[in-house]
Amino acid sequence: MGEKAFTASALAAFLLSTAFWSGAVPAHGGDPNEKKDAVRTPVEAEQMVFGIAGDPKRVTRTIEIDMRDTMRFVPAQIDIKRGETVRFVIRNSGAVLHELVLGDMTDLEQHAALMKRFPGMVHAEPYMVHVEPGRNGEFVWQFNRAGEFHYGCLIPGHFEAGMVGRIRVN
Numbered sequence: 001m002g003e004k005a006f007t008a009s010a011l012a013a014f015l016l017s018t019a020f021w022s023g024a025v026p027a028h029g030g031d032p033n034e035k036k037d038a039v040r041t042p043v044e045a046e047q048m049v050f051g052i053a054g055d056p057k058r059v060t061r062t063i064e065i066d067m068r069d070t071m072r073f074v075p076a077q078i079d080i081k082r083g084e085t086v087r088f089v090i091r092n093s094g095a096v097l098h099e100l101v102l103g104d105m106t107d108l109e110q111h112a113a114l115m116k117r118f119p120g121m122v123h124a125e126p127y128m129v130h131v132e133p134g135r136n137g138e139f140v141w142q143f144n145r146a147g148e149f150h151y152g153c154l155i156p157g158h159f160e161a162g163m164v165g166r167i168r169v170n
Contacts, residue, residue, distance in 0.1 A: 045126070049104055050149040050167075053126035054085040054140035062087045067131065067153060069094035071161035078167045085142040092131035098153045098163070102127040102141060108152045112159040119156050143169045 045053040063086055066074040080086060092098045101108065115121060129137035146169050153163040 047144075048127065049145065050102055050127070050147070051141050051143045051145055051169075054087075054142035056087070056140045058085045058142075059087045059140060060084050062089060064089045064091065065100060065151075065165070067092045067094060067098035067100065067163075069096060071153070071158055071163040073100070073151065073153075073163065073165040076165045078165065080143050080167060080169045082143060082146045082169050085140060087140050088129070088138055090129050090131055090137045092133055092135055092137075095133050097130065097132055097155060098158065099128060099130040099155055100137075100151050101125075101154050102149060102151050102167075104147075105150050108150055108154065108159065108164070112152065112154045112156075115154045115159075116156045143167075146170060 061080075061084055063078060065078075065088060067090065068074065088100070090100050101111065103111070126139060127141055129139050131137040149167045149169065151165045151167065152159045
């Protein structure tokens with residue numbers, strides 16, 4: 001079995017096993033009892049092929065992305081300079097929950113397939129945001145590697161309907 005296949009199946013097994021002992025944690029959203037001004041523990045930055053979690057104090061650019069129920073992102077393509085630290089402000093102008101997840105196409109496709117099999121998956125990484133209808137979300141990412149990357153909504157059916165965008169980092 002290939003390394004990626006093992007990783008995907010190991011992730012699925014882990015997520016499925018933690019679902020039984022994790023308590024009442026909602027999928028794809030925040031804790032309804034959480035205070036909106038709560039301070040969250042910072043996530044340890046992990047280098048990914050498409051960059052690393054950015055320091056909000058070092059933002060060099062803000063990019064606004066709109067998620068629509070037509071299963072499209074606006075804009076659908078973004079050009080970024082290598083080294084930029086970007087604050088993404090994500091608006092859900094639709095009537096259903098959407099998310100934005102950064103990654104390379106292979107990872108997004110694998111994650112989308114897992115989401116179809118386990119639609120209640122609970123996850124929160126520094127390169128994704130889940131946004132309720134009519135709300136905004138944001139995160140900061142540093143693009144320290146050149147290449148072509150993507151963003152997608154991995155809620156079952158959305159990615160398959162074409163809800164994916166492209167980022168070119170030069």
